Amino acid sequence: MAVKPIKVSQLNGYIKRVLQSDPLLGNVSVIGEISNLKYHSTGHVYFTMKDEASKISCFLAADNLKNIRYELTDGIEIVANGYIFLYERGGSYSLNVREITIEGVGNLTAAFERLKEKLSQEGLFDEKYKKPIPYFPQKIAVITSETGAAVRDIIKIVKSRNNIVDVLVYPCLVQGPGAADEIAKAIDEVNRLFPEVDAMIVGRGGGSMEELWAFNEEIVARSIFASKIPIISAVGHETDFTISDFVADKRAETPTAAAQMVVPDVAALKEYVRNEKENLIHIMERLIKYMKLRVTGNSVDALAVSMNHRLMFHAMKVEALNKEIINTLYSRLGEWSSRTERLKAGLDALNPRNIMDRGYAAILDGRGKLAGSADRFAVGDSLTAVMKDGTIICEVAEIRREHHGKSKEKNEL
Amino acid sequence: MANQKKKMSFEEALAGLEKSAEILKKDGTTLEAAMESFEQGIEYYNYCNDMLNDAKQKIEFFEKKEA
Numbered sequence: 001m002a003v004k005p006i007k008v009s010q011l012n013g014y015i016k017r018v019l020q021s022d023p024l025l026g027n028v029s030v031i032g033e034i035s036n037l038k039y040h041s042t043g044h045v046y047f048t049m050k051d052e053a054s055k056i057s058c059f060l061a062a063d064n065l066k067n068i069r070y071e072l073t074d075g076i077e078i079v080a081n082g083y084i085f086l087y088e089r090g091g092s093y094s095l096n097v098r099e100i101t102i103e104g105v106g107n108l109t110a111a112f113e114r115l116k117e118k119l120s121q122e123g124l125f126d127e128k129y130k131k132p133i134p135y136f137p138q139k140i141a142v143i144t145s146e147t148g149a150a151v152r153d154i155i156k157i158v159k160s161r162n163n164i165v166d167v168l169v170y171p172c173l174v175q176g177p178g179a180a181d182e183i184a185k186a187i188d189e190v191n192r193l194f195p196e197v198d199a200m201i202v203g204r205g206g207g208s209m210e211e212l213w214a215f216n217e218e219i220v221a222r223s224i225f226a227s228k229i230p231i232i233s234a235v236g237h238e239t240d241f242t243i244s245d246f247v248a249d250k251r252a253e254t255p256t257a258a259a260q261m262v263v264p265d266v267a268a269l270k271e272y273v274r275n276e277k278e279n280l281i282h283i284m285e286r287l288i289k290y291m292k293l294r295v296t297g298n299s300v301d302a303l304a305v306s307m308n309h310r311l312m313f314h315a316m317k318v319e320a321l322n323k324e325i326i327n328t329l330y331s332r333l334g335e336w337s338s339r340t341e342r343l344k345a346g347l348d349a350l351n352p353r354n355i356m357d358r359g360y361a362a363i364l365d366g367r368g369k370l371a372g373s374a375d376r377f378a379v380g381d382s383l384t385a386v387m388k389d390g391t392i393i394c395e396v397a398e399i400r401r402e403h404h405g406k407s408k409e410k411n412e413l
Numbered sequence: 414m415a416n417q418k419k420k421m422s423f424e425e426a427l428a429g430l431e432k433s434a435e436i437l438k439k440d441g442t443t444l445e446a447a448m449e450s451f452e453q454g455i456e457y458y459n460y461c462n463d464m465l466n467d468a469k470q471k472i473e474f475f476e477k478k479e480a
Binding site: 134135136146155158159162163164165166167168169170171266269270273274276277279280283284287291 | 422423424427430431433434437438442444447448451454455458461462464465467468469470471472473474475477
């Protein structure tokens with residue numbers, strides 16, 4: 001049968017009407033792996049979804065991208081919800097995506113890593129942006145679910161450590177679609193309405209990766225980064241790491257740990273401060289005691305004592321010198337007397353009287369001088385012979401000149 | 414002075430207290446300087462102590478309707 005030919009545009013127009021009036025194709029959810037992901041400068045996103053046997057082009061409009069809770073990346077499996085749309089000009093159709101969900105730890109981890117990488121490169125995790133958590137805040141805010149375990153734990157710990165710090169709980173959803181939006185808004189609101197808050201805790205108790213996902217969403221990360229009030233991120237247990245943890249000023253392993261971190265223990269501080277005061281008093285007392293000692297050390301009495309000491313010292317020195325001089329003198333005297341004794345003994349040996357004992361006499365001339373030679377005399381001279389027990393006055397009768405030992409007569413003398 | 418003290422944080426007061434003790438301990442501190450830092454230290458102590466005994470904690474839940 002002959003059919004009347006139609007134009008290409010008419011055909012595509014017809015297919016478009018058929019496809020887009022189909023109730024199933026108007027709201028379809030498709031599972032597949034992302035590939036050829038492209039972010040266009042207009043803000044729209046183009047990618048392909050595929051399985052082992054087939055693939056389909058996908059389009060994600062910039063308006064819808066804002067509601068996507070995951071950072072998309074090639075290779076992860078997603079569930080995309082949307083409708084089939086036909087481009088008449090190109091004669092091609094695509095899935096026009098309204099919503100994307102990601103399931104499974106592997107896929108979620110891939111999306112997590114992708115966002116972490118992106119924000120890290122932007123510098124959102126840089127140490128230089130980290131604000132210090134005040135040591136003793138006056139007021140803290142807690143952004144979490146008002147019915148969760150986290151808020152109970154935090155209030156319990158705060159109360160047990162500190163009865164001074166004010167706590168403002170700002171309730172919000174912490175899981176499911178819309179949670180990230182609420183958390184981000186809460187952070188902005190606390191900054192706007194309660195600028196006096198010194199620090200805030202943003203977090204929740206433990207849960208599955210899906211349940212904690214709000215804290216892995218870009219919108220929350222951006223709010224934390226923009227906050228002027230320092231933020232402690234406290235999500236799940238110590239093994240859970242979220243994007244919030246990386247961008248926050250400080251990560252706490254758990255909400256309980258965050259509470260311990262943000263409020264100081266008042267009892268311990270009281271004790272520390274008291275110890276410091278006692279230390280101060282102790283040092284002051286010691287200083288005064290020392291000063292006192294220095295003052296009394298310079299009183300008249302102390303000076304007198306010190307003067308006496310000096311006098312005694314000098315007196316002892318004089319005494320010692322005196323003794324030394326006397327000792328020296330005595331020893332010199334001893335030396336001299338023994339020397340005199342020695343000389344006297346020598347003289348004794350030469351005493352002429354000793355010879356007289358043996359019968360010799362000394363002959364003196366008329367003037368009383370020791371003669372020593374016959375030449376000194378002439379006949380008729382008088383002489384004196386000195387003997388051991390008296391003197392004899394004699395007259396020279398004859399002089400014979402001879403030498404000793406040469407005359408027999410002489411020997412008779 | 415009193416006004417300035419109002420704004421002083423606990424941390425600053427505590428640091429002041431610790432500093433006073435340090436100055437006292439230093440060799441060659443004159444008696445006058447020592448007395449002065451002692452008095453300052455006691456003031457810092459009183460300030461810290463007042464703060465630590467100011468048990469007026471308020472725990473409240475924000476009502477979103479207000480905002």
